[in-house]
Amino acid sequence: MVLAQQDEVWSMRRLVNLHKMKRPIGKVIVNPDLCKDCRFCIEFCPNNVLEESKDVNIKGYHYPVVRPGKELDCVACRMCEKVCPDFAITIVSEEYTTYDKYYGVSRHAHGG
Amino acid sequence: MSTEAEVTTTGVKVELPKSYEDIKDLIRVDRLPHIWCPGCGLGILLKLLARAIKNSGIPIEKHVIVTGIGCTGRLGGYLKLDAYHVTHGRAIPFAVGLKMANPELEVTVVGGDGDILAIGGNHFIHAARRNDDINVIIVNNFIYGMTGGQYSPTTPKGAKTTTSPYGHYENPFNVPLLAYAAGASYVTRWTVLHQNELYQSLLEMFKVKGFAVVEVLSPCIIYTDRNAMGDAVDLMRVLKERPVIDHRANLADLDIDFSMKKIILGNFVKRERPVSYG
Ligand SMILES: Cc1ncc(C[n+]2csc(CCOP(=O)(O)OP(=O)(O)O)c2C)c(N)n1
Ligand code: SF4
Ligand code: SF4
Ligand code: SF4
Numbered sequence: 322m323v324l325a326q327q328d329e330v331w332s333m334r335r336l337v338n339l340h341k342m343k344r345p346i347g348k349v350i351v352n353p354d355l356c357k358d359c360r361f362c363i364e365f366c367p368n369n370v371l372e373e374s375k376d377v378n379i380k381g382y383h384y385p386v387v388r389p390g391k392e393l394d395c396v397a398c399r400m401c402e403k404v405c406p407d408f409a410i411t412i413v414s415e416e417y418t419t420y421d422k423y424y425g426v427s428r429h430a431h432g433g
Numbered sequence: 434m435s436t437e438a439e440v441t442t443t444g445v446k447v448e449l450p451k452s453y454e455d456i457k458d459l460i461r462v463d464r465l466p467h468i469w470c471p472g473c474g475l476g477i478l479l480k481l482l483a484r485a486i487k488n489s490g491i492p493i494e495k496h497v498i499v500t501g502i503g504c505t506g507r508l509g510g511y512l513k514l515d516a517y518h519v520t521h522g523r524a525i526p527f528a529v530g531l532k533m534a535n536p537e538l539e540v541t542v543v544g545g546d547g548d549i550l551a552i553g554g555n556h557f558i559h560a561a562r563r564n565d566d567i568n569v570i571i572v573n574n575f576i577y578g579m580t581g582g583q584y585s586p587t588t589p590k591g592a593k594t595t596t597s598p599y600g601h602y603e604n605p606f607n608v609p610l611l612a613y614a615a616g617a618s619y620v621t622r623w624t625v626l627h628q629n630e631l632y633q634s635l636l637e638m639f640k641v642k643g644f645a646v647v648e649v650l651s652p653c654i655i656y657t658d659r660n661a662m663g664d665a666v667d668l669m670r671v672l673k674e675r676p677v678i679d680h681r682a683n684l685a686d687l688d689i690d691f692s693m694k695k696i697i698l699g700n701f702v703k704r705e706r707p708v709s710y711g
Contacts, residue, residue: 350450357471364666365673382471402452403628404669406476407466411450 345414347397349387355409356384362401362410370395385410393418456483459493461511468507472665474625474651475504478572479511481628482543485635486514489539497540499528501553504579504653505545505572522553525560528567533710539639541568546587547577550606554586561615561644563709568638568645571608574653575689582655589690593659608648610684613702618643620702622687624650624672627698634700643708650689650696662691672696 349371356378362385363371371385378384387395397414447465449457460483469475486496496514500506502521509516519527524542532540542549549557549571560567575592577583582595587608591600612620619641623631631649638645652668662668671691680699687697 352448352450355447355466357466359472360664360666361472361669364669380466399452404477404626406469406473406479408447408449408453408460408476408480411452413451 341419343417343419345397346393346416346418347395347399347412347414348416349385349395349401350411350413351384351386352409352411353378353384354380355407356382357407357409358382358384359406361404361406365400365404367398367400368394368396371401453480456480456487459483459487459513461513464511467511469504470654470665472652472654472669473504473578474574474649474653474665474669475508475572477625477628478543478570478631478649478651479508481632482508482541482570482635483512485632485639486512489636489639491539491639495537495539497528497531497538499524499531499540499542501542501544501548502579503545503548503577505543505574506548506579508543522548522551522556524548525553525556525567525569529560529565529710532565532567536566536710539568541570541638543570543572545578545585546571546573546575546608547583547585550586550608550611558611558615561612561617561646564616564618564643564706565710566643566708568641568647570635570638570647570649572649572651573608574651574656576653576656576659578653578655582659587689589692591690591692592656593661594656595659605688607685607688608646609687609701612644612646612648613684616644616706617646617702618704618706618708619645620648621646621700622648622650622698624676624696624698625652626669626672627676627678630678630698630700637700637703641703643706650698660691 370391372388373383374386397412399412401410498509498516500509501524524544528540528542573587584594584597584601586606588601609620621634634647652665654665657668675696676698677695678698682697
């Protein structure tokens with residue numbers, strides 16, 4: 322049931338001219354040594370792109386890194402940058418993706 | 434990337450990212466990372482205030498920041514402009530003096546709830562009464578952060594602090610109502626998450642002739658720690674979920690109580706009153 326509904330959504334979305342619609346892909350740039358591991362960026366990212374690093378910076382804090390498999394999911398909304406109190410994270414967005422490509426890739430990545 | 438990396442006083446090599454290009458000449462990069470705790474909202478205010486100063490249309494040489502004591506009082510030290518760090522609670526009289534001596538200056542006080550409303554409470558109400566032409570940003574984190582979590586005049590009733598371990602018995606100030614009743618020309622309240630609105634308020638505050646008060650609700654991990662509210666992220670979530678924006682709210686309804694489901698934010702007051710100094 323749930324799956325069928327999801328498929329309906331997919332097909333509805335595909336009716337739009339998806340191959341022409343573009344959205345930016347953000348590249349996450351972190352300055353690890355400024356980060357204090359407050360987790361604001363991780364919690365407030367609407368796409369759940371970030372997670373804590375395994376490594377620590379020179380002060381012993383974990384810093385945000387892109388979740389494996391989420392490399393194309395940053396939509397460059399800059400929320401992480403806005404909530405960071407420490408100038409530690411920023412977004413560069415020079416590339417774009419079309420929606421059909423993005424959904425293709427991300428469905429593939431999730432095995433769907 | 435943008436600026437050359439600077440080795441800071443703390444030994445960290447810091448390069449401000451490209452997105453801070455616009456305010457890089459206003460931030461003391463050599464002093465980063467700043468002293469504030471992980472999850473303190475003050476760093477966010479620092480960025481917004483620097484942007485607002487930059488885009489205020491008033492030359493940077495004319496801007497002056499005055500701070501008293503407390504974590505919030507350290508904010509001026511991260512800005513590359515004339516900033517005075519004065520004694521506890523006395524930022525407002527110092528600022529009024531600056532404005533009297535040189536009315537061309539755009540004088541902004543930044544202080545905590547303890548600094549401005551406890552030890553500095555008298556100065557606050559009388560500067561508002563006279564409607565002196567200065568700006569006051571009150572960072573309300575509901576507690577004395579720097580000294581280890583004593584209750585402040587804005588600590589909500591029932592909250593646990595170092596000096597109220599069984600829950601606070603006193604009623605807190607309703608800051609916008611107090612500012613309005615005392616005579617302020619401009620009164621707003623936002624949180625560090627309502628950045629566009631807060632930024633616009635800061636810009637407006639520079640334009641207002643008279644006493645302008647911007648209350649900024651900001652997370653403090655000392656407060657969340659004493660109150661078993663989790664960490665700063667959890668308080669930020671509260672500041673995200675509960676606010677209701679109502680510019681025409683009855684000022685008497687603006688009390689903040691974390692047991693209630695809403696916190697009212699808005700640009701509440703903008704009025705013209707005769708200005709005493711400035
Ligand atoms: C005359 C004087 N009294 C007391 C103190 C101790 N003291 C330092 S900071 C502070 C409270 C600051 O609280 P607040 O203004 O809320 O700022 P926050 O640290 O929460 O940002 C106190 C009581 C002092 N430095 N000077
Ligand atoms: S820009 Fe937006 S989507 Fe990208 S990591 Fe930051 S918060 Fe997440
Ligand atoms: S918001 Fe900034 S300081 Fe906090 S975890 Fe993210 S990068 Fe680090
Ligand atoms: S004690 Fe509170 S106000 Fe002070 S730096 Fe820490 S979080 Fe910020």
